[in-house]
Amino acid sequence: MSEYTDFEMIAYTGSRILEDGKIVFVGTGLPIIAATHAQRTHAPNLYMIYEAGSLAPILEMGVPLSVGDTRAAHKSCYLKGLCSVFELTQRGFTDYAFIGGAQIDMYGNVCSTIQGDYYHQPNVRFPGSGGAGAMAANCEKTIIIMALEKRRFVEKIDFVTSIGFGDGSADYREKAGVMGAGPYRVITNRALFGFDAKTKRMILLEARKDMKPSDIQALVDFELIIPLEVKVMAEPTEHDLYLLRKVIDKEGYFLKRVIK
Amino acid sequence: MKSKASSKIKEISKLKYEEKPFEWWGLTPDKARKIAVNKPHGLYNKRMTLKEAVQKHIKDGINLGIGGFVNTRVPAALIHEIIRQGAKDLTLSFHSNSICAEWLAGAMILEPDRISIKRAEIAWWGYEIIGIAPLLRYLTSRGLIELDDYTNYGMSARFKAGAMGIPFIPVRDHGGTDMELVNQGKMIQCPFTGKNIYVLPACHPDVGIIHVTAADIYGNARIFGALCTCPEIALASSYTIMSTEKIISTETIRTYPNLTEIPYVAIDAVIEQSYGSYPGACYGHYWFDMEHLQKFRSICEEFRKTSNKEPLKKYFDEYIFGCQTFDDFLEKIGYQKLKQLRELDGGQPIIV
Numbered sequence: 255m256s257e258y259t260d261f262e263m264i265a266y267t268g269s270r271i272l273e274d275g276k277i278v279f280v281g282t283g284l285p286i287i288a289a290t291h292a293q294r295t296h297a298p299n300l301y302m303i304y305e306a307g308s309l310a311p312i313l314e315m316g317v318p319l320s321v322g323d324t325r326a327a328h329k330s331c332y333l334k335g336l337c338s339v340f341e342l343t344q345r346g347f348t349d350y351a352f353i354g355g356a357q358i359d360m361y362g363n364v365c366s367t368i369q370g371d372y373y374h375q376p377n378v379r380f381p382g383s384g385g386a387g388a389m390a391a392n393c394e395k396t397i398i399i400m401a402l403e404k405r406r407f408v409e410k411i412d413f414v415t416s417i418g419f420g421d422g423s424a425d426y427r428e429k430a431g432v433m434g435a436g437p438y439r440v441i442t443n444r445a446l447f448g449f450d451a452k453t454k455r456m457i458l459l460e461a462r463k464d465m466k467p468s469d470i471q472a473l474v475d476f477e478l479i480i481p482l483e484v485k486v487m488a489e490p491t492e493h494d495l496y497l498l499r500k501v502i503d504k505e506g507y508f509l510k511r512v513i514k
Numbered sequence: 515m516k517s518k519a520s521s522k523i524k525e526i527s528k529l530k531y532e533e534k535p536f537e538w539w540g541l542t543p544d545k546a547r548k549i550a551v552n553k554p555h556g557l558y559n560k561r562m563t564l565k566e567a568v569q570k571h572i573k574d575g576i577n578l579g580i581g582g583f584v585n586t587r588v589p590a591a592l593i594h595e596i597i598r599q600g601a602k603d604l605t606l607s608f609h610s611n612s613i614c615a616e617w618l619a620g621a622m623i624l625e626p627d628r629i630s631i632k633r634a635e636i637a638w639w640g641y642e643i644i645g646i647a648p649l650l651r652y653l654t655s656r657g658l659i660e661l662d663d664y665t666n667y668g669m670s671a672r673f674k675a676g677a678m679g680i681p682f683i684p685v686r687d688h689g690g691t692d693m694e695l696v697n698q699g700k701m702i703q704c705p706f707t708g709k710n711i712y713v714l715p716a717c718h719p720d721v722g723i724i725h726v727t728a729a730d731i732y733g734n735a736r737i738f739g740a741l742c743t744c745p746e747i748a749l750a751s752s753y754t755i756m757s758t759e760k761i762i763s764t765e766t767i768r769t770y771p772n773l774t775e776i777p778y779v780a781i782d783a784v785i786e787q788s789y790g791s792y793p794g795a796c797y798g799h800y801w802f803d804m805e806h807l808q809k810f811r812s813i814c815e816e817f818r819k820t821s822n823k824e825p826l827k828k829y830f831d832e833y834i835f836g837c838q839t840f841d842d843f844l845e846k847i848g849y850q851k852l853k854q855l856r857e858l859d860g861g862q863p864i865i866v
Binding site: 283304305306307308315319320322323324326327328333334335336337338340344363367371372373374375376377378379380381382383384385386387388391392410412413414415416417420421423425426427428429430431432433507508 | 520521522523525526527528529530531532582583584585586587609610636637638639640642643646647650651654655656657660661663664665666667668670671674685686687688689690691692693696701709710711712739740741742743744745746795797801802804859860862
């Protein structure tokens, strides 16, 4: 088996999750790489939507460095503005949200606004919701990318920026007035998580071949649901790595970085 | 006005924040309507220089709506001129921005008596792949500016409500998140479905600043590439200053009226400024200058880490204060770089 990096594993896993014939609302970076990989392998009829206003562009100019990039608008089917694409999403045409963040809790609520507990003078200010809050609210399924670290997988997040299942109660999302079904998968470099249908809590689905479920739990601050059967995460093949490195991110903007 | 409808955010939130009474951070819908009614609505030549436009419309204490999206079609030339002329106690309104917001923040750090940001109603302030915005982090961690957080769609919908002449707009996001606790929106019960729905107040900036692909002298504008929320910002703002890559004839506008994304009535000043979004990108004209964005960001990051203002001051002295016009700035960037950025756009098809 060939050597791969954490980011390559995340991009490959993201690709595996995306089904053909769907629309994925992508944020900058790995979501775009994952969706492009899916298009070039098992999901040729999967399309991307970008928040600055484009639907189904053809990424033949290279990976967009911004979701407003000319590269992300090039040869799209429909090119308007933020209102248009977010309204398509509210209306029900967007299947997946693909977001990141700084912290996540067991119900898939995500923080990307502040670190610290005082809103008006936080220890660290992050960029803010951007598109993520609306994507997590109204795309049908939310996929979250996060590095698997104890400081990120926490009991209580500092600021709920992107809605998950709230406190896990059955009507949390309905009372919030949002439309999508909620968190679907959490992709990390070492494990893939889903959510238990009944309790809405995070459940371990797959672990990297060198990780036992107890190793994964040790990197998570809250209690995971660990089923009897945990699959081994599939690894990218030579061909997948060729696509990721030489075709999709050939300038190396995203995959050449390392997780700190 | 206490609404009975509520989400369950308080059951999971650990946030500490001050309860604030509702307040319009821009104009009220009634005031904004009045200004629009009292404007002349004929076709008047609105061409002027950046200097004249900023002198005429930018005042202390205004709500400034900023167009574009992160690094895309941002009103860079207008921000430079605003910084040169100065404006204090600004309220900024935008969804996502990078260098325009950071330039204003940098100017505020260097010359607070010339430029200052009092508060910002926004969704996102950063550089995407290039990194976080150091000056935002600097100002917020010291409590020097007040923020009001929305989603990108939230801010766009607020401008859209302003553009539609309605006081608020229902949206399907913000509910169940901490934004609900701190921003100016409210959870209400839908009068028709009986279900909870979040509503946001319209946003009417005093002045909107945008950059477009092409426009005639009256302000009829074409935008190619992502529209971002520029048409809505132009219509929602009481006054809109618009720079354009190119002035085109009204005959062309009238031949293809469907291509007009912003009608002339929304525009109060038209400035022809090629490369007006540089170092941002303008579809069909030029790609963004990653090198310059990175250079400015790293100077800001250095300031954040060391508190040494010298490199920041040097940058502003060279590229903003030391320039009379935006063309002077472009001259410093040089033809070779601008030519390269034009090539990187790949000649996206536009109709001008």
